[in-house]
Amino acid sequence: xQTNNNINEFKVSVILPSYNEKDNIVExxxxxxxxxxxxxxxxxxxxxxxxxxxxxxxxELNNPKVxxxxxxxxxxxxxxxxxxxRAAQGDVIVWLDCDLGxxxxxxxxxxxxxxxxxxxxGSRYVKGGKDPRPxxxxxxxxxxxxxxxxxxxxxxxxxTSGFAAVRKEVFDKVHFSRKGFGxxxxxxxxxxxxxxxxxxxxxxxxxxxxxxVSKSDGDLGTLFRLGKDYGLRVLxxxxxxx
Numbered sequence: 111x112q113t114n115n116n117i118n119e120f121k122v123s124v125i126l127p128s129y130n131e132k133d134n135i136v137e138x139x140x141x142x143x144x145x146x147x148x149x150x151x152x153x154x155x156x157x158x159x160x161x162x163x164x165x166x167x168x169x170e171l172n173n174p175k176v177x178x179x180x181x182x183x184x185x186x187x188x189x190x191x192x193x194x195x196r197a198a199q200g201d202v203i204v205w206l207d208c209d210l211g212x213x214x215x216x217x218x219x220x221x222x223x224x225x226x227x228x229x230x231x232g233s234r235y236v237k238g239g240k241d242p243r244p245x246x247x248x249x250x251x252x253x254x255x256x257x258x259x260x261x262x263x264x265x266x267x268x269x270t271s272g273f274a275a276v277r278k279e280v281f282d283k284v285h286f287s288r289k290g291f292g293x294x295x296x297x298x299x300x301x302x303x304x305x306x307x308x309x310x311x312x313x314x315x316x317x318x319x320x321x322x323v324s325k326s327d328g329d330l331g332t333l334f335r336l337g338k339d340y341g342l343r344v345l346x347x348x349x350x351x352x
Contacts (some may be wrong), residue, residue, distance in 0.1 A: 117225040121151035122275075123200030124217065127190035128155055130162045131208040132189045139168075139176060141214040149221065151200045152177055156190040169285045188294035192286045206232075216314050220275035228280050228307040231266065231299070232273035238313030239268070249262040250333055254340050261348040262300045267311055270340070280307055291336060293343040300347050 124142050128135060135155070142153055148179045157165040179193055191205055202221055205213045212232055220230040234241040235255060241248050251270060253308045258269040272295050283305050287297040303309060 117222060118149075120149060120151045120201040120221070120224070121199075122146055122202045122221060123151055123194075123198035123219075123278075124153045124197065124214075125191060125194035125203065125205040126153065126155050126208045127183070127187055127194065128157045128160060128164050128203070129166075129209045130160045130164060132160070132162045132164045134163050134165050134208050134210055135167060136171070138208050138210055138214065139171070139173070141210070142217065143175070145214045145217050146221075149218075150175060152198070154179065154194045154197055156181065156194045158185040158190060171195055172331060178268060186288070187291050188286075189288040191294065192288045195286055195302045196283055198278065201278055203278055203281075206273045211317050212314060213317060216273075216312075219277065219312055223310050223312060224275060224277055226308070227310045228277050229299075229309045230275045231268060231271050231309065231311045233268035233271055233311035233315050234314060235267045236313050238331070240313075240315040242318060247333070254337060257341060258296055258344050261344050264301065265303050266299045266309060269299055269312075271295055273314060274298075279335055290339055290343065291293075293340045296340060296343055297347065321334035328342065 113150065124146065126138060139153055143150060154177045155168050157168065158181050159165065165178060168176060168178045180198060182194070185215055194205065195203055202224060203215055204220065206214070216232055220232060223230040233239050235252070241251065255267065255269050257268070270292055272292060280302060284298065286299045287294045299309070
């Protein structure tokens with residue numbers, strides 16, 4: 111459903127949801143700025159009032175291209191991304207985590223695909239992609255994705271990516287879920303596919319977090335809870351109303 115606009119003229123908004131990311135946020139901003147260069151319109155930090163004062167560090171940068179949304183009364187990854195998308199002014203919207211698990215240097219490669227596609231997903235599970243996390247964590251991730259593909263279709267291989275470049279007009283028809291944690295991406299990819307948008311997956315390499323604490327790579331209890339939430343979202347999308 112994309113049009114033939116010159117992708118090199120598109121302006122890019124990059125959204126970073128943050129919570130207690132003071133050790134990563136400045137590096138993330140700098141690497142995004144260097145990677146996207148002239149096409150970068152803005153970096154939107156959506157911070158859930160981090161106790162480690164990530165938001166204050168962003169304010170002190172005094173960078174005109176960095177916009178801060180500090181949320182006092184609401185928390186959650188999916189709603190943070192939705193608030194960032196609603197505030198974005200770019201032709202293309204990109205989002206990724208602050209922890210640098212996914213490399214900002216891969217953003218231009220995703221954006222370059224939007225001359226032919228509506229959505230470009232950074233995928234660990236296509237040829238050339240890698241996920242070097244501990245074997246059990248990778249096994250759980252692959253299992254969830256196989257489950258999602260079984261019920262929702264094999265048009266997407268990494269339903270839990272969390273890294274994408276999207277033409278802004280996609281959000282005119284695809285409503286972004288504000289509920290939950292990483293299952294929002296399953297929701298988004300499925301709805302976009304059902305709406306007829308063209309999706310491509312580009313290989314990306316997941317990097318092990320070196321600073322801060324992961325919100326998803328936790329103990330067995332955390333993995334079980336997230337897995338259950340992801341599984342229920344898949345069933346709701348496949349058999350319920352969405």
